[in-house]
Amino acid sequence: MTALRKRPRPHRRTPRLAPPAEIDLDEQGRLTAPGGGPPVPVPRVAEHLAHRLAVPEWATDIHVYVHGWQTPPTQATRTAVRLLEQAVELYETAPDRYPALKSGYRPWCVVVRWQSSSRPGKKGYEKIRNRAHAMSAEGQGHAPYVIGHLLGYLDTERTDPSDPQVLANRSGQYLHLMGHSFGGRFLCEAVQRAAERPPVLGWSTPHDPRRPFTVDSMLIFQMAAPRDAFLRHFDTLFPTATHPGAPLRGPIALTHSRWDRATGFWHLRAEKTPGIGHSGAGAAPVPQFSTRLLPTGINYPQQVLDHRLVNIDADWLYRGSRRTRLHPSGAHSDFLRPESAHLLLTLAERSR
Known part of the structure; x- marks a missing residue:
């Protein structure tokens, strides 16, 4: 009897993206030239970024990605590209699922790569935690100047927003931030510091009120x-009566999974409390909402994402393989999934 031949699987075309822009920082958070060399002086950061970054006119969405602990630069770029490839693939497969993207979804990415390598274990964790903070701390690192000028430059290059309110309509290009692990801490620290003084953000001088610094x-x-980091460390990220000029106009979405040992076991040892990546955010200066990470075939209801702070439970998916469950970090890096891209794409769509 002749064995049945397996029917070949249809070839799925991988969407092609324009090469991302890469921004490299040294251990002090200072911008470095491509291929190494001396750091760029703070007064020349804006000039350097303007020379290296050219926001494509065809782009509908600008994504800035900052990686986490123990991530080589090339891997950081691959991760950002793969996330956006998955998002484009989802959009091309089912555009009707994202109706607000009526002008299409054409992402362009900027990858911020920093020195995140250390030895495994508690001391290595503490070293990178302290570095992520020090690169943005007052009088130490230059990360706020770099991130601030980067975001301010991107904000200047895109079309003027028509309305800076949360999830409101706006014309032109949209600006989104993505981070993983310490990359999220890095982003929050840097954006908060960068927003303290308008000149750091690359705003026009004098300040042009038509150009509020906003992240969608x-x-x-x-x-x-x-878990209480947004109350203790990042409270000025959100627009409140006390801080009406905060830089974020859209939501902050945070994924978490109990299978994440890096922000569970190691974070507990280093900081005496589980991390957000393991248990979600706790106390915060603004109301927050909790929901589940959804499969790609299910749309997020408007009411679950229309909040300042949204906890996304990914226990069912971010579990890691049998091999990674034995790894010290567990499922900490198991977020490179189509479901993650679905959430990313939905946030981009709801920003319209």
């Missing part, structure tokens, strides 16, 4: 920070 959404996968 922020998505952080498995954030390495204490």
